[in-house]
Amino acid sequence: MAKYDNNFTDQLRERLSIVDIVSRRVPLVKKGDNYWGCCPFHNEKTPSFSVREDKGFYHCFGCGKHGDIISFTMEMEHVDFMAAIKELAEMAGIPLPEYKPKTHEQIEAEETYISITSDAAKVYAEKLYSPDGAHALSYIRGRGFTDEMIKKYGIGYAPKNNIIANKFVNTKQDKLIATGLVRRGEYGMYDFFRDKLMFPIFNAHGQIVAFSGRSLDGSEPKYINTTDTELFHKRQTLFGFNFARESIHRANRAIIVEGQIDAIQMQCNGFGETVAPLGTALTEDHIAILCKANRNITFCFDGDTAGQKAAARACGIILPFLRDTSDVRFAFVTGGKDPDEILRKSGKAEMDKIINSAMPLVDFLWKITNQNYITNTPSGKAQAEKFLKSQLEKITDKLLRAEYEHEYDSRKFNEWHKWKKKSETPNIEIPDIEFTTKNTLLFIVNTYPELAERYGDFISTFNLDFNQKANNVNLNFESAEKYLISLKLQKYIENLNAEKKQLIVDSLKHNNSDTIKEVDKKIKEAQEKLELLLDTNDK
Numbered sequence: 001m002a003k004y005d006n007n008f009t010d011q012l013r014e015r016l017s018i019v020d021i022v023s024r025r026v027p028l029v030k031k032g033d034n035y036w037g038c039c040p041f042h043n044e045k046t047p048s049f050s051v052r053e054d055k056g057f058y059h060c061f062g063c064g065k066h067g068d069i070i071s072f073t074m075e076m077e078h079v080d081f082m083a084a085i086k087e088l089a090e091m092a093g094i095p096l097p098e099y100k101p102k103t104h105e106q107i108e109a110e111e112t113y114i115s116i117t118s119d120a121a122k123v124y125a126e127k128l129y130s131p132d133g134a135h136a137l138s139y140i141r142g143r144g145f146t147d148e149m150i151k152k153y154g155i156g157y158a159p160k161n162n163i164i165a166n167k168f169v170n171t172k173q174d175k176l177i178a179t180g181l182v183r184r185g186e187y188g189m190y191d192f193f194r195d196k197l198m199f200p201i202f203n204a205h206g207q208i209v210a211f212s213g214r215s216l217d218g219s220e221p222k223y224i225n226t227t228d229t230e231l232f233h234k235r236q237t238l239f240g241f242n243f244a245r246e247s248i249h250r251a252n253r254a255i256i257v258e259g260q261i262d263a264i265q266m267q268c269n270g271f272g273e274t275v276a277p278l279g280t281a282l283t284e285d286h287i288a289i290l291c292k293a294n295r296n297i298t299f300c301f302d303g304d305t306a307g308q309k310a311a312a313r314a315c316g317i318i319l320p321f322l323r324d325t326s327d328v329r330f331a332f333v334t335g336g337k338d339p340d341e342i343l344r345k346s347g348k349a350e351m352d353k354i355i356n357s358a359m360p361l362v363d364f365l366w367k368i369t370n371q372n373y374i375t376n377t378p379s380g381k382a383q384a385e386k387f388l389k390s391q392l393e394k395i396t397d398k399l400l401r402a403e404y405e406h407e408y409d410s411r412k413f414n415e416w417h418k419w420k421k422k423s424e425t426p427n428i429e430i431p432d433i434e435f436t437t438k439n440t441l442l443f444i445v446n447t448y449p450e451l452a453e454r455y456g457d458f459i460s461t462f463n464l465d466f467n468q469k470a471n472n473v474n475l476n477f478e479s480a481e482k483y484l485i486s487l488k489l490q491k492y493i494e495n496l497n498a499e500k501k502q503l504i505v506d507s508l509k510h511n512n513s514d515t516i517k518e519v520d521k522k523i524k525e526a527q528e529k530l531e532l533l534l535d536t537n538d539k
């Protein structure tokens with residue numbers, strides 16, 4: 001029987017869920033860690049056929065049948081290995097590679113590769129504690145890394161010279177170049193990583209296949225990774241996954257953070273189930289790999305605009321992987337911090353709070369819809385609905401999709417339509433009582449002098465009693481500024497008629513409140529347009 005190399009079958013096993021494949025034929029019910037159904041291979045009335053999503057296999061306690069997605073497809077479809085692979089590849093949307101058995105040379109090349117990368121890691125690790133690496137060591141210690149952590153994660157230092165090219169001078173050049181550690185230049189071989197803090201990247205088997213190097217002199221980009229090689233594909237690699245596997249199983253969830261230092265700090269501070277993509281972009285492959293381990297995923301992003309955008313993107317990527325057993329949430333670290341900083345400055349309890357208050361996907365998707373569109377005009381509602389629909393179409397589980405649609409139908413009715421009947425004034429929520437407004441303004445003036453100065457003219461229109469003490473309001477600097485801007489906008493449009501309000505609404509329509517300045521600019525633009533209109537009307 002011809003065989004595809006393990007790489008490809010592994011890829012299929014990673015991309016496809018055994019639960020999905022089996023449930024096409026056998027109704028399954030989740031109990032504990034396992035899914036159960038009536039065995040398709042022997043006749044039974046009470047389920048003894050179990051499917052393990054995380055392990056990727058099924059086992060029948062009645063007849064002893066056991067296997068994975070490939071054997072299941074072969075048995076159920078009565079096809080041979082090649083045909084099963086072909087069918088599964090189609091399902092996974094992965095092109096079928098030409099049949100190439102792994103040659104002796106290839107196996108040998110992989111062994112050489114791994115031995116070079118692990119030797120290089122040793123060299124880097126030694127260099128970190130040498131005089132050359134003193135600045136790197138002091139940097140990583142400054143980020144709260146103990147010697148124990150440095151050792152566990154194999155952190156090292158790549159010096160400025162060609163240490164790897166020199167060390168492996170007797171190794172065949174092509175083999176060295178294949179690892180991405182060394183390149184061929186005009187004047188001979190040279191090291192790819194120089195003067196970098198080095199983080200080894202492990203494959204699922206715990207072998208070092210690549211490195212991520214952090215710049216130490218403030219130069220950009222902050223991180224460079226080994227470019228893709230035969231054994232390393234950035235888009236399919238999650239940093240820390242080899243260490244996190246067991247914890248993901250135990251915690252029954254995975255956490256995704258943005259950076260690898262965050263991932264290490266999380267893992268070492270009670271969140272062993274944390275991983276990070278390499279570089280910023282999260283891919284479908286990353287999610288597929290995680291979903292195979294566990295479908296409960298908490299994304300933890302920075303609270304800034306970039307983090308919000310990344311979260312919205314992650315939401316779009318994970319929707320096709322959603323099942324009725326998934327628990328997907330979005331947490332945000334606010335105040336310009338990242339998980340690493342929270343853990344070092346405020347400890348695990350603070351991080352627990354952030355993770356535990358993560359927003360369920362159903363709420364997050366609703367939130368971004370309402371943030372991105374102005375939902376109190378027919379056209380705004382239509383745009384928002386189109387967006388929502390395009391997102392929900394990604395959910396492959398039909399029943400689940402129907403439930404989501406149902407949920408949003410009710411939210412649309414309650415929050416978009418009912419609300420409109422109550423009040424004719426569109427737009428921005430108006431603070432309920434003036435006391436609240438005054439109190440909030442007082443609080444801002446007392447807490448953020450910089451804002452008081454920047455928006456002084458506007459604030460002074462409120463007749464505030466500055467001798468009064470303000471009750472505490474939960475607003476950080478950024479939200480306080482947003483509050484001021486939106487209040488400014490409300491005040492401005494309060495006395496306009498519907499047509500003019502619409503003009504303002506239209507100019508703000510495509511604004512996702514990216515930056516405060518942007519909104520302020522938009523208001524000014526709208527004001528100018530309006531004045532122009534008034535001018536024309538007057539004539």
Ligand SMILES: [Zn+2]
Pocket residue numbers: 039040041042049060061062063064065
């Ligand atoms: Zn059976």
